[in-house]
Amino acid sequence: MLKTLVQTFVQLLGEDVRALRRYxxxxxxxxxxxxxxMAALVPLCRLLLAGEPQQAWPWLAALLAGVLVCWAWRSQVEQAGVRVGVAxxxxxRHCVGTHVARLPVGWFTPQNTARMGHVVTQGMMAVAQLPAHVFTPVISGVVTPLVLALVLLALQPQVGLLALVALPLLGGVLWCTARLAAYADRVFxxxxxxxxxxxxxxxxxxxxLRAFQGExxxxxxxxxxxERQHQSALRLMLLSALSVVLNTWAVQTIFVALLAVAVWGLAGAGVGAVAASEAVALTVVLLLVVRFxxxxxxxxxxxxxxxSAGGQLEAVREILDAQPLPQTATPQPPQNAAITLRDVHFRYAPQATDVLRGVNLHLAPGSMTALIGASxxxxxxxxxxxxxxxxxxQGQICIGGVDVRQMSEAQLAGQISQIFQDSYLFAGSIADNIRMGKPTASAQELLQAAQLAGVSEMLERLPQGLDTPVGEGGAQLSGGERQRIAIARALIKDAPILLVDEATAxxxxxxxxxxxxxxxxxxxQRTMLVIAHQLSTVAMADQIVVLEAGQVVExxxxAALLASGGRYAHFLAQRQMAKGWRMTSVASEASH
Ligand SMILES: Nc1ncnc2c1ncn2[C@@H]1O[C@H](COP(=O)(O)OP(=O)(O)OP(=O)(O)O)[C@@H](O)[C@H]1O
Ligand SMILES: [Mg+2]
Known part of the structure; x- marks a missing residue:
């Protein structure tokens, strides 16, 4: 696991991995x-305690020099850490951004989008602060005791050995307590x-919400x-505090054990008065143990x-692990605008049930197919x-005889324009949004598309006309207005296939x-696949396909379907009733 976290960190650094190495x-x-x-303390203390201060001078100088060098070095380390954080x-953000830009459109569910927002803002900040604020004390906190353990080994082997063994043991304790809190963190x-x-x-x-549930x-x-977040935050805080306490206890246990071994080594020498030389040795060892x-x-x-930073890195990892759709190395151009589905099965998640179950369909070039079926x-x-x-x-979807997986992204995009229910508009003007369908469109083409899609009608109300900003996500326009712009966008794009998901409401x-x-x-003119809710649309179609629980049932x-008296005939009868109701309601509204 540690390895994948390190790999994620390195991946986030991209080309700046050199900065990490230097740090x-x-x-x-x-x-x-x-x-x-600190090891210079050993001879220094020995000489001072032995009453030979003159000979202690060089060691004192060495100690001072060491402290100064450490001090200067630390500032270098800090700067290098900040540089890694900045990188x-x-x-x-660039790495996550370019990665998600390659993910299939279907990946962008509300959950994934919220998670991505969290990772890119908070998560990245927490990770970036690690080198400067956390890695430095942790790295020196491991390396310094290691050096001191080796010095202790030379001074008093039992104590040195225990110190050396204690380091990996402590690592084990830290790992266990980390797992304790990691679960709570994931839930949080x-x-x-x-x-x-x-x-x-x-x-x-x-x-x-207000309409259905009151204020x-x-x-x-x-x-x-x-409330759920509050509960899990509470649990996380408790477990975090507990794991810090357990870790500290573990360190203090090591401390007591080292002291005991050091004193026991001395006591083993006899019950009588402690020789001066032994007292000096013990003092030096105890000093080192404290520094250790x-x-x-x-x-x-x-x-x-x-x-907790590890948890953030894991969240980044999860996003980076989402696979873009495989792209073919040898893209093939479609022969025409026919759409063929062969035994298509589809499920949204590996463990979910099939949403489509063995769908076979053929949409001839230039034909119109109306897709109907229950919600x-x-x-x-x-x-x-x-x-x-x-x-x-499972199965295959072909456009013009070529599997969509055998086409390049650009080829496929060039074939299809779409009017879906959740048409998203980008912050920009109305004209910018329409032009997305065909960036090279002339002003003439733009006006024509706007006219056809009924955008021109709404322009009369807008003083800035086509240059009116739509606001982020089209927030400054009504749902119907957004839809018209989306239609204009689909119209201006000269793609041979048009997919339409007619909105009901x-x-x-x-x-x-x-x-x-x-x-x-x-x-x-175009091969059209229309998810139809309006009778007029359905009646216009060359072919009607009735979908039920992921299967084509009719x-x-x-005319043929109507005559057969099956599900389509039933659908039609229902709609006609609904339409009758609608007509009267429109008529009565009009009379007011
Ligand atoms: N992104 C998604 N993740 C998981 N399941 C999904 C997702 N989108 C749709 N589903 C599920 O797939 C099934 C089919 O959904 P779909 O949106 O294709 O139905 P629909 O026929 O278009 O319905 P409607 O007429 O209400 O638009 C539903 O059970 C739905 O819950
Ligand atoms: Mg739908």
């Missing part, structure tokens, strides 16, 4: 220098991400999430910070698979008409 070299040398200058911040991070997600949801869905009730989900223990206590106190039957999933938001779990009658017009206009031309 490590400086930090280890610093620990050695500290140990060696982590600079490259780490999970709850933290959930709470962030709930917070965003709470802010965005205020109107819905106070709207906070219930958020409160539950906050001090840095270890510091390491013990840093163990929790190290562990959750897998319609949107099917459309997403054609656009390769994910790869199928977000569209007003005006927008529904625009979608219907758009589809009617493009009929015969398929054929509208």
């Amino acid at each position: 490590l070299w400086l930090a280890v040398t610093y620990g050695l220098l500290c140990g060696l200058s 982590v911040l600079r490259n780490g 991070q999970q709850h933290f991400a959930q709470t962030s997600q709930r917070m965003v949801e709470f802010a965005q869905a205020q109107s819905v 106070g009730g709207g906070t219930r989900f958020l409160e539950q999430a906050v 223990i001090d840095p270890l206590l510091e390491v013990a106190s840093y163990s929790e910070i190290l562990r 959750g039957s897998g319609k949107s999933t099917l459309a997403r698979l054609v656009a390769r938001f994910f790869d199928v779990s 977000a569209l007003d009658a005006g927008n529904q008409a625009i979608i219907a017009q758009t589809l009617a206009r493009l009929r015969g 398929q054929g031309a509208p």
